Amino acid sequence: MNTRKEIVGGFYTRSDEDSRLERSRHGQLEYLITMAYIHRYAGAGSRVLELGAGTGRYSIALAREGMKVTAVELVESNLTILRAKSRDMENLESFQGDATDLSRFGDHSFDVTLVLGPMYHLYEGKEVNSAIDEAVRVTKPGGVLLFAFLSVYAIMYANYLQGNWSAGQKENFTDTYQVRHFKEQLFTGYDVTEFERLFEGKPVEWLTTAGMDGLLEPIESRGDFSIPDEDFEAFAAWVLHFAEKRELLGSANHLLYICRKTE
Numbered sequence: 001m002n003t004r005k006e007i008v009g010g011f012y013t014r015s016d017e018d019s020r021l022e023r024s025r026h027g028q029l030e031y032l033i034t035m036a037y038i039h040r041y042a043g044a045g046s047r048v049l050e051l052g053a054g055t056g057r058y059s060i061a062l063a064r065e066g067m068k069v070t071a072v073e074l075v076e077s078n079l080t081i082l083r084a085k086s087r088d089m090e091n092l093e094s095f096q097g098d099a100t101d102l103s104r105f106g107d108h109s110f111d112v113t114l115v116l117g118p119m120y121h122l123y124e125g126k127e128v129n130s131a132i133d134e135a136v137r138v139t140k141p142g143g144v145l146l147f148a149f150l151s152v153y154a155i156m157y158a159n160y161l162q163g164n165w166s167a168g169q170k171e172n173f174t175d176t177y178q179v180r181h182f183k184e185q186l187f188t189g190y191d192v193t194e195f196e197r198l199f200e201g202k203p204v205e206w207l208t209t210a211g212m213d214g215l216l217e218p219i220e221s222r223g224d225f226s227i228p229d230e231d232f233e234a235f236a237a238w239v240l241h242f243a244e245k246r247e248l249l250g251s252a253n254h255l256l257y258i259c260r261k262t263e
Contacts, residue, residue: 004183005074005098008121011186012075018055025227026216030254031057032236033212033243034116034148037256041144042067042112049110049138051099051131052117056082056092063092070110072097074118100130105138113139116148119195123181123188128198136202139261145204147257148212152179152189154253158218192249195257204259210243211252 002010016023021031038058042048044066050059053071055078063069063086071086071094073079079096086092095104099118113135122128135145152172160168172180172189181188192209199206219225227235242248249255 002183004121004123004127007183007186009075012054013077017078018057018081020054021057024217024220025232026213026220026253028232029216029236029239030213033210033240034058034146034254034256035061036240037146037210037258038062038112038114041146041258046111047109048112048114049105049135050114050116051102051135052115053082053094054078054117056085056094058114058116059092059094060086060089063089067091069093070105071095072099072102074098100127100134102134102138107137108140109138111140111143113143113145115145119147119149120187121183123183123185132198132202136204136261141261141263143261144207145259145261147259149195149255149257150187150189151211151250151252151255152191153250154215154217155187155189157215157251158253161218192246192255195255199257199259203261203263205262207258207260208244208256209249210256210258211239211249212243212254212256213252214239214248215251217253 021027042062047068048062049070051072053059053073056071059069059071069092071082071092073082073094073096076096079094082094099115115131115135118131122131139145156168156172171185174180179191179194196209
């Protein structure tokens with residue numbers, strides 16, 4: 001059977017990750033809300049680590065704002081694009097690597113650590129904990145970490161209401177409705193409280209959990225869907241205002257768990 005790295009690498013080699021946050025309204029919204037939260041904790045001069053940097057959309061934007069950015073990406077094709085786009089940027093360095101092993105970096109090295117993709121593709125408890133522990137280790141005491149994760153409920157509504165609900169339910173839930181995680185899913189989703197419990201016993205203080213894109217993804221394919229430019233700015237501001245409401249979290253495909261390192 002293929003390894004996790006082979007499955008994930010194969011998917012991103014075939015997909016257009018570089019335009020993902022631009023080509024749809026839900027991608028644009030995810031980017032805007034995520035950047036708003038990053039800016040709450042990072043500014044010019046901050047030393048930022050991005051794990052799962054993809055083709056560099058966030059890393060490059062933050063470096064242009066004067067932050068000192070280190071980008072780590074697992075997939076070679078994504079890293080090639082990131083490096084081409086950041087060739088002349090002296091304050092952005094990039095490496096190929098896995099979020100579960102950050103041994104190239106010392107303890108307490110970064111002010112802000114962004115884990116914006118790896119948790120979508122980690123399935124075994126040991127690897128999930130390794131990624132969290134490594135991200136915490138390399139962050140300075142008092143520094144902030146932002147972990148992106150997927151809602152299993154939003155995955156169901158976005159992908160399994162086209163006559164394929166039973167298949168999606170079998171893939172994502174057990175017979176007793178417990179959430180499943182295995183590498184052949186490619187993208188694995190969480191119950192919000194399930195993800196938050198991953199950090200129990202870690203040397204972090206929970207700050208907030210927020211939704212990045214609301215329920216746009218499952219409805220954007222409707223023929224009558226429309227958010228013109230004159231409405232999108234107001235809509236994004238509305239989503240940001242309500243991003244942390246607990247009753248809305250499960251409807252968002254992409255979420256952020258935000259915490260501060262305590263020691």
